Amino acid sequence: MRFEAITIKDIATALGLSTSTVSRALRDSHEISVETKNLVRAYAEEHNYRPNPIALSLKEKRSRSIGVVVCEIANSFFSQIINGIESIAYDRGYNVIISQSHESYKREVIDLNYLASRSIDGLLISVSMETTNFDHLKSLHDKGLPIVFFDRVVDEIDTHKVIIDNSTGAYNATVHLIENGFKRIANINISEHSFIAQGRLSGYKKALQDHNVPIDEKLIRYCEHGGQDYAELEREMDALFAQKKKPDAVFAGSDTMTMGILRYLKSRKMKIPEEIALVGFSNSENADLLQPALTVIKQPAFEMGKKATELLLKVIEAKRPDNDFEKFVLPSELVVRESSEKK
Amino acid sequence: MRFEAITIKDIATALGLSTSTVSRALRDSHEISVETKNLVRAYAEEHNYRPNPIALSLKEKRSRSIGVVVCEIANSFFSQIINGIESIAYDRGYNVIISQSHESYKREVIDLNYLASRSIDGLLISVSMETTNFDHLKSLHDKGLPIVFFDRVVDEIDTHKVIIDNSTGAYNATVHLIENGFKRIANINISEHSFIAQGRLSGYKKALQDHNVPIDEKLIRYCEHGGQDYAELEREMDALFAQKKKPDAVFAGSDTMTMGILRYLKSRKMKIPEEIALVGFSNSENADLLQPALTVIKQPAFEMGKKATELLLKVIEAKRPDNDFEKFVLPSELVVRESSEKK
DNA sequence: TGTCCACCCGATAACGATTGCGTAAAAAAA
């Protein structure tokens, strides 16, 4: 069972012309007479002719498709980014091939091999939390594959990057907690190696210092799997509360972790924000409906996807290599709700 | 800037063989001697040769990619379905091209044209809420494009379909509300024309009849845009509560609507479930964290995606057309929580 | 010694589209 479309050859045969003439007529070449052009166009229109993109790809050595690798599409932040990516890509006639790493390095390597073998023209990627070795990306980049990083970027590879101002986002959230009277603010972060965690940690620490709140390293914890693994999150939280001097607020470093921590606190019957306040990064549309309504740091995910795609297409469509790469930093927004109410 | 890969011709030149021999050696043809095969394989391995999928597509007249059309990927239900689709597709070497209709008929038509022009081998689609004319789908189907419908199916087109048992799901939810003492149960549903809404409505009505609760048509309302348009939802809810005999429970017909109704009730300071109970279809992972924790009808989204993909690949890879189409009905699960607690 | 048949391998065409080059006929210039 196959789906057969009309080809340029069919038109040529039907009209008693050569394929070259038909091709040129459709591309409005000056070498073709007006009558022939009209004839061909009318026939093509009538039979709903569409050039075969695969044949074009083969000839032009470009597939007009871009690969996207994220950890999880069932995560508001990333699905909003993908919406941004698609909004640009479709307008520009590009195809988007999405794959998920599920935060696994192994899966990321497989995805990349797959995408490379599908001859994508460029790659948009937010690396998995497990990824500490970047050879798979370097090798593709060295071979000339245009890459743009977003959110979780790789500093060692020189290309465009689009990131959130993690440091300022974390700073604002922490300051907000301090100003609301919280003193022992824990920071549960994603994988320590990650670029993101480092930025968020620095903002957190700076906020404490600026407000003369002592930094307690025991209040800083990491989840290698970024909350995907609830058991891991539970272990870290247990450890946090096993200490003598317990935290009075938690600042969570990712969407999944924010929800996981909320689940943890509720399961332990802790009152939020009376016993413990909670602020976290989250792009959930429904943070206001939670119990309690959650104070979140919201990221401009859609814009991030748009910007990254624009940059990628610029590289793909550049005539000559341009090594003048940019790093775009987008601001985040603190949305204050019940979970961080004044003590 | 282009990304050049090694071809069979390169191998042939390097080894002093013809392209035919290299091709056959790599495909393990019996016509090639063991020594030559080893030679070719070693060279291919060393230089990381990957057959060019575009050239293969052109030759085989198949792109090994399938199109997926959903309304919104930022919806847990659909992103879980997509995970199911990908889990099968990747294993079988198929590429998944996702596009979103955003519940717009116009956008759906554009998406479909786009996908068809990208020469997909098959299509998985859950039609938009706005879609009442199916000519665009029929025409593709008539041309021989394999299609499998999931969730929101089109009865008039004869092909495989994978659906939820909407009727039983709605029945169970309604019975649950009745058994918990609720008598005036409103049903806010998605677009009236839709297959889904009809199934859910019938289950709702049957539950009422079976328990001798009178059916009040004034308690049944529809949102054409399925909750995507909050203002519309608000109008319907306002109308519902403007009646003399107000409802004491609401049964919501989709994920987005469930969240929208919760937002509406909370903004009107109505106490759930004391003043009004709420049960809705939802695949959100965080329904337990909401205020109140939500009783939901959860659908086996991942399995739905898997099943639909398996069926589609069966059609695509069939040697001869098989008109023996199946309609798979998957069960839903009622997860009882606070929002529907006994009166 | 001649015939036949495996065994291996190469040349070629095809998939659909574009494009450089060649060329017949018509038009313009001489």
Next chain:
DNA sequence: TTTTTTTACGCAATCGTTATCGGGTGGACA
């Protein structure tokens, strides 16, 4: 009228791969 130019189109190569066909070499057998 002859020469040159222009117009309008066809031929063939190309992209990477595979299938079809055809052919050369060597051994087995009569």
